[in-house]
Amino acid sequence: MPRTPDPGAPESEHEEEPWLSSHEVAALWPIRTDWLPGTAGRADVRTRRYGGESRGTYGAAPTYYDYHPGDVRRAAAAITEGRVDIPSVWRTDTPEGRRAEFWSIFRFRLTCGVVLALVLLVLGLVVHEIAF
Incomplete structure (x- = not known):
């Protein structure tokens, strides 16, 4: 496989194409x-990673990636x-992958369905107690 530049290497100021988001790459791969x-x-x-900062007790922010367009096409x-x-x-495009995704x-x-059912159950009990 051809060697690509270091992901941390600075890009020229006048890039020809914007980097691709995860959604755009998912459509190609x-x-x-x-x-x-x-x-x-x-x-x-080459990827650019952003986000993922620590929120202390509340975990971490989501992490997002952008991908170099030329590298994405080659890959x-x-x-x-x-x-x-x-x-x-x-x-x-494999049975194992489709099964895992399903x-x-x-x-x-x-x-989501179980959480929604529990919320509705609790709300129903609260309304029932207030009404009677």
């Missing part, structure tokens, strides 16, 4: 969104041709 930064590292794609071909070693569960979405929706 057959990779699950959660695994884009890991795949970028394996494919030698897209390498990823689809299988020249980059990526676990099949990270991919959206269960991830299912767990999220189930959790």
